[in-house]
Amino acid sequence: MSVIRDESLFQSGEKKIQWVKAHMPLLNRIEERFIAEKPLAGVRMAISIHLEAKTAYMAHVLRAGGADVRVTGCNPLSTQDDVAASLVHDGFEVFAVHGASADEYTEHLKMTLAAHPHQIIDDGGDLIALLHDGMRQYGDCLWGGAEETTTGVMRLRAREKAGKLDYPMIAVNDAMSKYLFDNRYGTGQSVWDGIMRTTNLLVAGKNVVVAGYGWCGRGISMRAKALGAHVIVCEISPFKAIEAVMDGYKVMPMQQAARIADIVVTATGCSNVVNEAAIDCMKDGAILCNAGHFDVEVNKKYLGQVCRSVENVRNNIDCYQMEDGRKLYLLAEGRLVNLAAGDGHPAEIMDTSFATQLLCAEYIAKHHGEMKNGVYCVPESLDREVALMKLESMGYSIDKLTEEQKAYLEGDGT
Numbered sequence: 001m002s003v004i005r006d007e008s009l010f011q012s013g014e015k016k017i018q019w020v021k022a023h024m025p026l027l028n029r030i031e032e033r034f035i036a037e038k039p040l041a042g043v044r045m046a047i048s049i050h051l052e053a054k055t056a057y058m059a060h061v062l063r064a065g066g067a068d069v070r071v072t073g074c075n076p077l078s079t080q081d082d083v084a085a086s087l088v089h090d091g092f093e094v095f096a097v098h099g100a101s102a103d104e105y106t107e108h109l110k111m112t113l114a115a116h117p118h119q120i121i122d123d124g125g126d127l128i129a130l131l132h133d134g135m136r137q138y139g140d141c142l143w144g145g146a147e148e149t150t151t152g153v154m155r156l157r158a159r160e161k162a163g164k165l166d167y168p169m170i171a172v173n174d175a176m177s178k179y180l181f182d183n184r185y186g187t188g189q190s191v192w193d194g195i196m197r198t199t200n201l202l203v204a205g206k207n208v209v210v211a212g213y214g215w216c217g218r219g220i221s222m223r224a225k226a227l228g229a230h231v232i233v234c235e236i237s238p239f240k241a242i243e244a245v246m247d248g249y250k251v252m253p254m255q256q257a258a259r260i261a262d263i264v265v266t267a268t269g270c271s272n273v274v275n276e277a278a279i280d281c282m283k284d285g286a287i288l289c290n291a292g293h294f295d296v297e298v299n300k301k302y303l304g305q306v307c308r309s310v311e312n313v314r315n316n317i318d319c320y321q322m323e324d325g326r327k328l329y330l331l332a333e334g335r336l337v338n339l340a341a342g343d344g345h346p347a348e349i350m351d352t353s354f355a356t357q358l359l360c361a362e363y364i365a366k367h368h369g370e371m372k373n374g375v376y377c378v379p380e381s382l383d384r385e386v387a388l389m390k391l392e393s394m395g396y397s398i399d400k401l402t403e404e405q406k407a408y409l410e411g412d413g414t
Helices: 005-020 025-037 054-065 082-087 102-113 125-132 150-161 175-197 215-227 238-246 254-258 276-281 301-305 349-368 382-394 403-409
Strands: 044-048 068-072 093-095 119-122 144-149 168-170 207-211 230-234 261-267 287-290 306-314 315-320 327-331 372-378
Touching: 005 082, 005 349, 025 054, 025 349, 044 054, 044 102, 044 125, 044 207, 054 068, 054 082, 054 349, 068 102, 082 093, 082 102, 082 349, 093 306, 102 125, 102 382, 119 125, 119 168, 119 175, 125 144, 144 150, 144 349, 150 168, 150 261, 150 287, 168 306, 168 349, 175 287, 175 327, 175 372, 175 382, 207 215, 254 276, 276 301, 301 306, 301 315, 301 327, 327 349, 372 382
Parallel strands: 044 068, 044 119, 068 093, 119 144, 144 168, 168 372, 207 230, 207 261, 261 287, 287 327
Antiparallel strands: 306 315, 315 327
């Protein structure tokens, strides 16, 4: 029995899914092959990814390959109730409600795992955490799974390093076909889409502080600069800081940057990035938002402790009135601004990322007997296959090495 808001919303969700399907040629192509070959026949899949239209279409493709699919979200504010309703209307088991409480969210994860899946697709690592921390009975049939995002891979590698990862997991986030495009171009565009549609304010001319210069931070900074902002990067890595400087940005510590920030965007995967000292020195009217997976990068607890009052002044904008008269604005409760206050990454970007997920699901189905517990890279052949399919779908082609060139590069030429 599914747990969703209202199945009568399904028609709106169906329209969203059909729209993205028309702009996801790789998933269209994989779906055609999966229908013919059924490489996932009999496989029980548990998915925990932001539950919106692109994810829903991936679920459809998995089922086209023969899988029995259960779906939940990975963030209560990114679940779209009409999309969840559409999946239920089409026969999927779905456990997700927009705005679910922390307890409800955890219960939805447990209900998704209760199918005793053969595979999981995780985003942020909540499914794998539950399987290790109290729900081991649901992992009795688990072959392995794949992790979608940076934060989840960090959690997996920490478990692996501690010798506490009990299943094989593929780090889809670390595939070139994922992070070079999804993290950079997807995050870059969708974060500013979420900020601009939420605030209806100008970006040009403002001081934008970007915390973290990984691939997501690069994308956020690039798009902010293109919109006319003055971009300041905060980093802990000297190498990334140098790169940011050479890319044309100012670099400074958070407490220094916070004094002049008009908009702060965090994208680090760490906690307390916008900390007490930064909050204390921010100017009146500063806007705070987060593009990391969990809502821990902006110190909401401290904001609540030192403010005089909190008021929701606009959808997805909370105004914290400070004792000294300053107003600080937090978007989307400090959750992922591009999904909690927007539609997430563009369909064409998720076409590439989810194609990688689908091929990894097929790979696990074929090779799980050979896989030991630990974190795996996406096989290079699959990564390259996705990139070549994407190029072809965009109408481009590339050169190929001749046999003579191959021999030269291998050291056999003269």
